[in-house]
Every structure is written in structure tokens, then in C-alpha cells.
Amino acid sequence: MPEPFRHYEDVPVIDLPADPPVPELPALDVLGGEMGSTPAQDGPAFLSELLFYSAAISASKRVPSTGERYSLRVNPSSGNLHPTEFHFITRGLIGWADGLYHYRPSSHMAEQRGLGTFELAAAIGSPIVFILTSIVWREAWKYRSRAYRYCLHDIGHAWQALALAARSMGCRSFATGRFDDNQVTQICHFHDDEWPLLVVGLAGDSIPVVPSEPKTSHWFGGRPNQLSPETIAYPLIERVHAATKILVPTVAGNPSVAPAEIRFAAPAQSSRTFGETVRKRRSAVDFVGGSRSLSLARLSTILAGAAAPFFADFSGESFIRLYLYAHRIDGLEPGVYRLGKASGELELMRSGDQRVVAAGLSLGQNLAGNACASFSLIGDLDHATSIFGDRGYRYVHFEAGAIGHRLYLAAEALGLGATGIGAFFDDEVHRYLNFSSHDGQVVYHFAIGYPAPDLRLSA
Ligand SMILES: Cc1cc2nc3c(=O)[nH]c(=O)nc-3n(C[C@H](O)[C@H](O)[C@H](O)COP(=O)(O)O)c2cc1C
Known part of the structure; x- marks a missing residue:
């Protein structure tokens, strides 16, 4: 190391x-x-x-x-x-x-x-x-x-x-x-x-x-x-x-396109300060499985935080689409859902218990199945590179990381835990979601739930 x-x-x-x-x-x-x-x-x-x-x-x-x-x-x-x-x-x-x-x-x-x-x-x-x-x-x-x-x-x-x-x-x-x-x-x-x-x-x-x-x-x-x-x-x-390098003598500029703006409802409340939230944020090493579920209001608040606009010269359009593996969300039948691009709409893609599959797709990491919700972040690399050339490859991943960061903070603010997951079987995810070559590529996974205690941790 x-x-x-x-x-x-x-x-x-x-x-x-x-x-x-x-x-x-x-x-x-x-x-x-x-x-x-x-x-x-x-x-x-x-x-x-x-x-x-x-x-x-x-x-x-x-x-x-x-x-x-x-x-x-x-x-x-x-x-x-x-x-x-x-x-x-x-x-x-x-x-x-x-x-x-x-x-x-x-x-x-x-x-x-x-x-x-x-x-x-x-x-x-x-x-x-x-x-x-x-x-x-x-x-x-x-x-x-x-x-x-x-x-x-x-x-x-x-x-x-x-x-x-x-x-x-x-x-x-x-x-x-x-x-x-x-x-x-x-x-x-x-x-x-x-x-x-x-x-x-x-x-x-x-x-x-x-x-x-x-x-x-x-x-x-x-x-x-x-x-x-x-x-x-x-x-x-x-x-x-x-x-993905650019070798032209330009430094930085203004956005060529306006930032994307997606609005979800944000009904759950939390007064936890920004300062406390960021200093306390941790990745859950696992989640408490069992029967504890997440309300739809809290899930919606977390997604609203992730969907607020980004300010960058590559954020005029969003290149990431979220697929939700709903394990234990109140009022939501277990299944895989695709999130609407411009609203909080959820489209059911596959119904049934996803816990074993979600863990399996994430390289067998149990946390993806023990969470209340896990996600595949799907990147539209074709679209990004059609606008930005090969440099677009970087931007898709920046956007995925940026969304992940907001998911972490929103979950933490609501007293939940979260973990970014970079290890997953790419092709298996594509197969499971029935993707053709035009449907994008999985670039990041994420899980949110009730964190299992981590005894190694000290503040
Ligand atoms: C891009 C990325 C990929 C990650 N992949 C995994 C993963 O596959 N499995 C996992 O348990 N944690 C994963 N993590 C969480 C990290 O292990 C964690 O951020 C790191 O140990 C630091 O802990 P902290 O987030 O509590 O500061 C990932 C984090 C990031 C940012």
C-alpha cells in the first residue's frame, strides 16, 4: 500500500x-x-x-x-x-x-x-x-x-x-x-x-x-x-x-449550457446541521436487515437532494439514470424501478424480492441486499461522448460520484446510513436489467438503510 x-x-x-x-x-x-x-x-x-x-x-x-x-x-x-x-x-x-x-x-x-x-x-x-x-x-x-x-x-x-x-x-x-x-x-x-x-x-x-x-x-x-x-x-x-485528455490552449470558461434542473418532492424534514452531517458521515460497512423499512417520504427526500442542479461546464444535461432495487420501502412493492429523468416518477421494471440479486450483482457484498434500497447508476456514455468527445467518459463518472455524495449526505441528515459501491459485475447488471447496447452502462452502485454498528470506529 x-x-x-x-x-x-x-x-x-x-x-x-x-x-x-x-x-x-x-x-x-x-x-x-x-x-x-x-x-x-x-x-x-x-x-x-x-x-x-x-x-x-x-x-x-x-x-x-x-x-x-x-x-x-x-x-x-x-x-x-x-x-x-x-x-x-x-x-x-x-x-x-x-x-x-x-x-x-x-x-x-x-x-x-x-x-x-x-x-x-x-x-x-x-x-x-x-x-x-x-x-x-x-x-x-x-x-x-x-x-x-x-x-x-x-x-x-x-x-x-x-x-x-x-x-x-x-x-x-x-x-x-x-x-x-x-x-x-x-x-x-x-x-x-x-x-x-x-x-x-x-x-x-x-x-x-x-x-x-x-x-x-x-x-x-x-x-x-x-x-x-x-x-x-x-x-x-x-x-x-x-x-480523455484535452490538449488545446484553453483554461476554463462559462457553462455553454444551463444546468439541468430536476425536481422531486422533499417531504421528510431534518434539522441536522450541515456541519454535523458532513463530519459524522460514514460509509456503512453493512446494514441491519430484517423488517425495518424506509418511508417513501424519506426516500423521496434523499432523491430530491441528489437531483438538485449541479453547476459545471458538463452539467447541462444529466447523463446518469437511477435504477432502484426497492427491498424495504413502505408503500412500495419490492422490485426494480427506473426513476424518471425529470420527475420523481418510478417505473416498475421487475417485481419481486431483489435482495439476493442486488447483493450478487454487487460482487456478493451483503450490504446491497441488507439495505432498504440499493441503486444501479446507469451512465449514458454514448450521449456524453457525442457532446464532449472522449472527455465525456470522465464527466459521466464525475456525475455519478457527485450524485453518490448527495445521497450520502441526505441519508446521513435523516439518521440513515449509506455506502457507495464501486465493485459490481458490469455485464451481469446489464443482463439483469435487460439492457441492449443503447441503454447505457452501469457506472456506480449505492445502498441506503439502517447501518449496522461498526465497533472499529471512533470520532
Ligand atoms: C467510488 C467508491 C466506491 C466504493 N466501493 C465500495 C464497495 O464496493 N464496497 C464497500 O463496502 N464500500 C465501498 N465504498 C466505501 C468506502 O470503502 C469508504 O468510503 C471508505 O472506506 C472510507 O470510509 P468513509 O466513507 O466512512 O469515510 C466505496 C466508496 C467510493 C467513494
């Missing part, structure tokens, strides 16, 4: 203030699109709160056989391997030098990789611009070629973690997937094991800024730590990454 944390050595490291304030707006309101506010008066306080609620360590687990502890973060990650790194460029933040930084979650600090004005942030026109990168080796040592997909999902989760934390603090965000990969790598001097995948700009009056003149940049750079003594190449990953 590679080192779980990337550090840049030989650079100034800056403390972020401890114990940032809790975003108090209910999580379900944030998911529904409401803006919060923040008391942060300066750059360090603002960044500390933003990162504490989007990327920081939030709990740990103990391995019973060895007694060893390992950390868990606000954002979930396949296998808890965390290939995503949060870099950010700032401009004009009060009490914080303009420059390029890398977030160090292990100590809630920022590594200062460069000072001055960076072209990328200037082009986007935001005072804070995040560049989310992925170190694919962190996943590939374990999941081999399939790791590329998980890295893309993780970016979708990290994007929403950031966008929703920003919203809870009164900021808008806009994600750009279309940029020149090599140019961004060059601007940020990323090591060749780290690939930029998404650029997220933040804007809003709650960001404490003063006007800032362009400054010449001073580069510290830093030496990235070596994550493993040696790595194994996965040619399929190299190929799919190369095929």
Missing part, C-alpha cells in the same frame, strides 16, 4: 486555525440549494472552515487484529485510499498571501507551493480556485485497471464535498472539466504521478477579499514525497487517460 498522504517537502507550511465554526444551516436545506453564511473575517479562517467541512480528517478506525489506527475523511473514497488531492490558488484573500497551495489533511495545514498571481485563477476570475488532482497509483495498486473509474468517482465526491461546504458558507461554485491537461499540469508543476481532473472556482460576498494587484510569482515548488518504492504500470489506465 502506498503512503496514504501526499506532502510537498521543503515548502513553507501554514497552520489553518483550529476549531472552525460549524455551518449551521440544515444539511437538507444546503442540498436543496439554500445558501448559508460564515462568520469568517479573513482568509485563514475562511479556508479552515471550508476545508474542515470538505476534505479534512473526521474520524478514525482501529484494526482489531493489530490495534493500528487509520484515519477517515469528510469525503468518502473507494477502499479509503484517497487518490484525490486538493490544490488551490487564492487571490486577494484578507490575511493570506496570494499563491498556490496544497492542502495537507493529515495536520489541517496548507503547503505553500508558490506565491503571486497564477494565470489559472486570473482566467477564471474567482478569488479561490481549486484544482482537484488524482494520484491513480493510490487506487491502482489494489484495484488495478478498474481504479481509473474509482478515481473519477472520488473526484465527483470531492467536488460535491467542496461545492456544498462552500454553499453552506454562502458561496457559489462552478466546476470546469474542460481544460488543457498539460497546461494545468505545467502551471501547477504537478509531479507526473498526479493528474488534474477538475477545476472548481468559488465566488460570493462571504469570501473575505480585498482588491489585489497582479503580482509576480515566486515558486517554492516543493518535492512531492515518494508514495511507494516502486509502482506497476497499468496500460489500460494510461490509454483511457490519454484518450
